[in-house]
Amino acid sequence: MAQQDDKIPTITSPEYAKNIFDFETVASKKLAPDIWHWLSGGADDMKTLQANRSAFDHLQIRARRLVNVSKIDTTVKIFDQTLATPIVLAPVGSQKQFNIEGELATARAAASRNHLMIASTVSSFSLAKITTAAQKGVWFQLYPTPDRQITRTLLQRAEDAGCPVVVLTVDAPVLGNREKEAGFRRLLESEKDALGNFVDLEVQTTLDPSLEWDFISWLKENTKMKIVIKGIVTHEDAKLCLENSADGIIISNHGGRQEESNRGTMECLPEIVEAIKGRIPILIDGGFRRGTDIFKALALGAQAICIGRPYLWGLASFGQGGVEKVLDLLQAELVRIMQLAGTPYISNITPDFIARK
Numbered sequence: 001m002a003q004q005d006d007k008i009p010t011i012t013s014p015e016y017a018k019n020i021f022d023f024e025t026v027a028s029k030k031l032a033p034d035i036w037h038w039l040s041g042g043a044d045d046m047k048t049l050q051a052n053r054s055a056f057d058h059l060q061i062r063a064r065r066l067v068n069v070s071k072i073d074t075t076v077k078i079f080d081q082t083l084a085t086p087i088v089l090a091p092v093g094s095q096k097q098f099n100i101e102g103e104l105a106t107a108r109a110a111a112s113r114n115h116l117m118i119a120s121t122v123s124s125f126s127l128a129k130i131t132t133a134a135q136k137g138v139w140f141q142l143y144p145t146p147d148r149q150i151t152r153t154l155l156q157r158a159e160d161a162g163c164p165v166v167v168l169t170v171d172a173p174v175l176g177n178r179e180k181e182a183g184f185r186r187l188l189e190s191e192k193d194a195l196g197n198f199v200d201l202e203v204q205t206t207l208d209p210s211l212e213w214d215f216i217s218w219l220k221e222n223t224k225m226k227i228v229i230k231g232i233v234t235h236e237d238a239k240l241c242l243e244n245s246a247d248g249i250i251i252s253n254h255g256g257r258q259e260e261s262n263r264g265t266m267e268c269l270p271e272i273v274e275a276i277k278g279r280i281p282i283l284i285d286g287g288f289r290r291g292t293d294i295f296k297a298l299a300l301g302a303q304a305i306c307i308g309r310p311y312l313w314g315l316a317s318f319g320q321g322g323v324e325k326v327l328d329l330l331q332a333e334l335v336r337i338m339q340l341a342g343t344p345y346i347s348n349i350t351p352d353f354i355a356r357k
């Protein structure tokens with residue numbers, strides 16, 4: 001939770017941040033209450049949101065000694081993309097609500113720090129503008145509208161913009177019950193033209209509750225991009241991803257914003273790793289706030305992790321510079337725990353480095 005205590009000084013520039021929570025404090029004070037609740041809130045009584053964080057507490061690190069850690073390499077390969085770091089920016093819509101430059105500031109920060117960004121269907125700016133700002137390799141997150149012609153147009157635009165991967169979000173057949181943000185949702189509905197990908201498309205909703213597994217074959221017929229499924233939390237669905245020839249998955253519960261009483265995503269990871277057996281890449285998000293959190297997920301079999309709220313705190317606090325500093329801090333924390341645990345390469349981080357409490 002944000003440190004609301006007035007006795008704790010808020011930072012006045014990104015350079016003063018000790019950790020990413022310093023940005024949470026600034027953002028909580030800077031944003032209007034409805035936007036703050038939209039950013040920070042979860043479904044119902046927020047138990048899934050809390051589970052995402054508490055899941056890390058049951059895992060401890062078994063550090064090894066006397067390993068040469070003078071050089072640390074955090075590169076990972078996903079599909080044919082080599083990523084400088086396994087820390088990925090998760091898709092988040094309507095980022096103008098946090099800073100006037102919205103996704104453009106995020107994309108520039110991701111580019112300057114060499115991180116992969118996933119751009120949301122419901123971004124404030126169009127995908128073309130975001131990919132230009134990011135310079136390369138953005139993945140496109142898809143909310144398929146019930147109108148398949150519009151979905152085809154979105155896919156075509158993503159291909160034209162050079163996106164190698166489409167990320168299909170499957171945990172939002174309807175919106176979760178986020179009581180604190182209700183006021184903001186009304187605002188969005190009355191300002192559809194505030195969504196950059198839809199300025200010239202007549203769309204009633206981006207949610208499609210009729211979607212089933214055969215949609216993946218429809219996607220395969222309609223795009224050349226690799227297909228990654230976001231929102232998987234069980235081994236049953238992980239196996240269905242394989243059966244339906246998905247290229248990758250993101251374990252996610254939408255940051256605790258959809259169904260209540262879900263497990264933390266780190267509790268879902270082992271059964272999904274077991275089901276996937278290394279056949280396709282596994283990414284994971286939900287509650288990643290420290291380098292040690294990232295280390296634990298990599299150890300248990302994820303190839304990369306995504307962050308949502310942390311970079312939004314940076315964006316809301318100081319725009320592009322805030323996002324950059326959030327990325328710098330998490331990357332530095334990851335490098336430090338790799339040095340302390342004796343794992344110079346990401347491939348050295350295995351289940352042997354984890355003990356369960």
Ligand SMILES: Cc1cc2nc3c(=O)[nH]c(=O)nc-3n(C[C@H](O)[C@H](O)[C@H](O)COP(=O)(O)O)c2cc1C
Binds near residue numbers: 038052252256288307
């Ligand atoms: C304000 C907000 C908006 C989001 N918008 C989207 C979206 O448009 N598409 C999507 O697939 N996920 C969306 N998400 C979920 C994130 O991609 C991600 O799963 C989640 O934020 C990860 O958890 P974390 O915030 O604890 O890091 C959103 C999350 C937040 C906080």
